[in-house]
Amino acid sequence: MKIAITGTPGVGKTTVCEALRDLGFDVVHLNKVAREMDAILEEDEQRQAKVVDLHALRRYVEEWEPESDPAFVESHYAHLMPTDLVIVLxxxxxxxxxxxxxxGYPPEKIAENLEAEFVGVCYGEAVEVRSEGCFIRPPEDVIQVNVTGLSRAEAADRVLEAVNHRRGDDVDWLSDEEAQRTVERYLKYR
Structure with a gap:
């Protein structure tokens, strides 16, 4: 089973996946693969982001034959890959x-990522992709895992628990006053 680990930049995807690798699971870091395959199409200077060739990366994930089960595909765009399950950190x-x-992110980039996390962009995209039929998978195969306050090992354990039980966390930062205040401080940069 191939599982996407996705989420807003900074939530701990790479850290969690390194812990999963330490436990013996195969992990593909899509950003690294994109560099190695020369699948970076351009640099978006304004957003300080790389634009990758999603079609090439999808082919890579489809053809990848991991030894472990489950195996993990990690990136903030991993939810756009053909996987069996999506975990949104x-x-x-x-x-x-x-x-x-x-x-060392500049305030503008912090603002963009805080807003994305606040409204759940990765989760929303993952559910939308699944329900549009791009990949034939039910929406319940998109699971949120709240890693706030968890150590690296605890977060990895929580991911495995979510995978095994097909159940995650209900995350709603929109109704969290502290989250609102944090995001509001950065609105001037948007």
Whole structure:
């Protein structure tokens, strides 16, 4: 079974996947594959983002034959890949803000990512892709996992639990006042 691990930049996808790799699971980091395959089409200077060849990466994921079951495909666009299940990592916006600042993100990029996490862009896209029939999978195969306050190992365990039980967390930052205040501080950068 191939499982996408996706989420807003900074939520801990790579960290969680490294913990899963340490547990013996196969992991593909799509950003690394995109660089190795020369599948980066352009640099979006304004958004400080790379535009990748999704078709080439989809072919790669389709043809990939992992040894472990499950195996994981990681990126903030992994939910657009042909996988059997999608895990969307979610992180409280105040924690995401801290992480992005530590990574040296400029305020404009922090604002973009906080807003995306606040409204659940990756989750929404994953459910939409599934329900549009791009990949034939039921919407219940898109599972949110809240990793706020979890260690690397705890987050990996939580992902495996969600995979095994096909059940995740209900995440709604829109009704969280602290999350609202965090995002509002960055509105001037949007």
């Amino acid at each position: 979610r992180l409280h916006p105040s924690e995401l803000e801290r992480r992005l600042k530590e990574k």
